[in-house]
Amino acid sequence: MVKTSEKEFRKRDFFYLIPLWGLSLIVPDADDLYSYHSKEFKRREIYYLGAVLLLPLIWSDPHFHHLMVLAGIYAILALGLSLFLGYAGQISLGHAAFFGIGAYTTAILTTRYAFPTFLAFWASAVAAAIAASLIGRPILKLKGYFLALATLGFGEIFLVIVRESTELTGGVIGIFGIPWFSLLGFSFDTYLKQYYLTWGVLLGLFLFSKNLVRSKLGRAFLAVAASEDAARSVGINVSQIKTGVFVVSAAFAGFAGSLFACIMSTANPEAFGLGFSTLIVMMVILGGMGNLYGPIFGSILLTYLMDILGRYQEWSLPIYGVILILLLIFFPDGIGTRLGIRLIYLIGYWAKKKKRDEGKL
């Protein structure tokens, strides 16, 4: 979000703009929030779509495909969380639990009851949404730190339940042998196919979110984040809106969890802990809140960062921590947002300068 202190252009901005110029070609502007008038599809978005479709064909490295599959799954999760965190202004440190509910629903339905994966995929989202609507009402009365703690508690309770109910979930060992995702007999059994699967689902959910945030509900989310009193004064039922957006973001997490289970072919509790919840929150914050490209960009960035740091073995976590801290210091509003703001003011500065020069002539 635009802060008043960032309204004017400063000359020293040049210096860190230059190396980041390249990034700006990938990262979208921050104006998404304010541009009611330009929310239709733009040419730039067609380029993004083209890049997503063609990239794995041009760069046919299986490792790259696999990373992008993971990034896509995380992006679905981060996209849902960004509706809750970036638009409605609420915090959740328990989203890994909804991801886990999605994964376990798919795992149990496909391995025990031989459900088709496509149906299990939808059932996972529904299961996560139901769980969210059950805990949402009481939890969402809390605000700020208290909400963070309550959601964190929910995540931990979920882990305990999963570990202890060995009959159903296989306990700490988890569930193995989840079949590949398949649709009408077509099985997504290679990394490339899975890439198109996850990014296709992501695209669908992205369009859904984009429509949602430009509708009256999106305005209600933003109103709840800006001022609950003002929201109530125009007749917005704040607790209903909060529960609604919580349920939607949980359903997204359920979809992501289901895809994760199919692609990893296992589900075990270690994957769905607090560390994962905070990772998703980091993806949203680093990518930039209050716009929908941010979480996607953030999840690609962090997935790659973790992969690269994996080479440094025991040093990976300290380096990871330092990089996160540095990113948060230099890009407190998220990389997408910050870069976007800089670019807008830079362009504004140039435009004014040009006008001034013309005026002199």
Added chain:
Amino acid sequence: MSLLIVDEIIKEYDGVRALDRVSLKVERGTIKGLIGPNGAGKSTLFHLISGMEKPDSGKIYFKGKEITSFEPHEISALGMGRTFQTVQTLENMTVVENIMAGMHLRLKGGLISSGLWLPWIRRAEKEALKEAKEILDQLGLLGRWKSPASQLPLGKQKILELGRALAMKPDLILLDEPASGLTPTEVQHLSERIYQLKNDGMTLFIVEHHMEMVMEIADEVVVLDNGKIIAEGPPYVVRRDLKVIEAYLKGKRADA
């Protein structure tokens, strides 16, 4: 029947009576002013009417319906708009989206149909945008419809807040200290808008510390002091009331 009836309201905070058996009525199509020195209980009364707090005893009726135990959003849905003492524009949205947020209840659209952007949602949004622009045009803010609401000066933000309340098409608008923090010209501008609204048939209930403005535009004024109504009537009568003068002088002395 009166549009808004407040009947024998009592509100206590830790044994201190903020409001003591306050009763008043607001008639359709009029501007009612509520004035009084600091700490007289004006804001408390507004909070009770808009449902943000509940009275200890007494009843509030709006359009003939008892709303004493209603939630704030339910009261708003019945047709009561309001603005706030400290301006509460939705800073994370554009000016036009602020107005459209005010139309929330009048627009249709569920979670799924909005997400899929079905034809009727598209049509409704288009019409809402057009209508919001008309409201902005009336308020003189159309020139800045695309800019972030946080970038407007305070005076314009107050007018925007009024516009957001208007977009609800309410029967009654509560204005909580509309003139606070504004320059004299901005106050003048705001008074004109409010007067214009009254001419269009709107009912307004204004709390104001700034006495001049209320005396100028209100049809009837209620004076509150120490949680009690000490005078009620047309501005020219209230202005000469000895109790009112005393209450305000007391306030002045306490300030000094």
